Amino acid sequence: MFTIYGLSGPIFQGTLEELGRMPPVMARDPVTPVRRIGDQVEAGIAPEASVAATGGLSRSAVEAYQAMMPQNLERGPLYHAQQIMQRKLIIVNSRDNVTHAWRTLVDHQIHQAPVIDDSYRLVGIVSERNLLTKLNVADGRVRDVLARSVSDVMATPVVAATVLTDIRRIARVMLERDVDGVPIVNDNGELIGFVSRGDILRAVVTDPPLSVWR
Template sequence: MFAIYGISGPIFQGTLEKMNQIPPVLRRGPVTPVRRIGDQIETSTFTEELANITAPTGTAEKAVEAYQEMLPQNLERGPLFLANQIMQPQVISVNAADDVARAWQVLVQHQIHQAPVLDAGLHLVGIVSERNLLTTLNVDGGQVRDVLARSVSDVMTTPVVAATPITDIRRIALVMLDRDVDGVPIVNDTGTLLGFISRSDILRAVVTDPPLSIWR
């Protein structure tokens, strides 16, 4: 179950299928790889280079066969994971009214790249990341310089997608991909912030033994 929270409160509550009918909150543009040659920088279309590489006939088939031979004959898939099983319950958050310099210090102090944003009533209203903050300040040698007079509410991403504790993490991963976000806050039915799931949390679950059942 998912929800979308903005400055005015809950905007949507429902299933992933229904939420997909809502336009994405934020999507970053594609990144063009760059390659430095001498003193010049030229853009490189990596996909075009790959297209010109042809593998020897039968190589892919042989690779698949070799991989299948290495797999255990009776592989039992591990359990599915829900949000409340892998989320970080100790959530570091910032206030919408905080200035951007303080928000930056919170991220650096706790070694995180993003944080949920709460309003004066402790309601989820957005999420702020390093990228958001760097639009208003310069960092030199780890020290903040040239700070614009902005608050977190001026630069945060809002509305923000959140999920309930019993949401399948595969669906949360799908939201991260489709909405191009690096984390999803976990809230209860009243919108109280309970935890946070980042890409790292999902990757950690994937490599857990027993293995995550991603097909069930």
Template sequence: MFSLYGLSGPLFTGTLEALGRLPPVTRRGPAAAVRAVEERIESAEGGAAPAAQTTPARQAVEAYQSMLPENLERGPLYHAEQIMQPRVITVGADDDVARAWHVLVGHQIHQAPVLDAGRRLVGIVSERNLLTTLNVEDGQVRDVLQKRVADVMTTPVVAAHPLTDIRRIARVMLERNVDGVPIVDDGGALAGFVSRSDILNAVVRDPPLSMWR
């Protein structure tokens, strides 16, 4: 299950397929908008596509599955909560961009979820966002524009429930061109973060991952 969190709070909750029907997530400020992603596999309510719309790709998958031995051992299906980082470094929407930069560099991370004054998820900020407002020379920040994190962050931000299949999270990363997905609990509180490296580590540590449901 996925959600979109923006400055006004939760904007959407639904399936990956329904998420694909929404307008693209954009970065605030001068940074370019993330490309649009369109998908029509399932309806917004999560219903399966009619059989008449079976695609060649789906036919190929079904043909491959029909050739597999019935007793083939499946690898474990991982959920976000099993691989996420529970200790999440965050920045505030009202923080200045220089402070946010030092937080990312100091913790050796490339992005961080953004929380408002009420500790609600409202966006995500990356090094790329921050470099639109400052220059770095010999490791020192200079030529800083008077901007807050809220002015340059990406919002709304795609978030996932702890029980979301990591293959679907990986799909969101690829289709929406993001490097990580915040994980929120049933109450909307930030519970963790899944990055590309977390998924790659799971593949390396515990092969084989099951490819089929």
């Protein structure tokens, strides 16, 4: 189950499928496929054209790989957010200045942090990318600071998940919404954890292996 939190509070609650009908917080420009020909790079090659040009080698490679895989693979365990989330939260306030937020990320060696208001309500998420649009950082030092607060640069609204959300669904939200982490809330909407890309990668390489096909 996912919830979208904005400055005024929760504005959506529903499943991953329902979330897909909501507009994204941020969107990147579409990536143009490229193909290398010798020392030249040719742009604008459609994926199907690339496969056709190689004589269908991609499909053959996939089929060969599948043929080598054992058919009786034992599925590993499934993981929920509460099993891998970070419980020691590093947060910033929406009224903090951008320099304080940057130092918070750097000092704790993290790439993003949930943003709360004075009532401890989740209102957004701030990342290194957000802050670098307002900061000039050279040699690890902040220079030429613009008078901005976290509320001016944070991404909002923000998608949060419940503790029992399948982490594969959280990973899909990260990809589709272009975010590096998802806050975790309890049934009362209180911020209690955070799942980053690194947390999911660690779960994938855990022994016994994570089941990614169920």
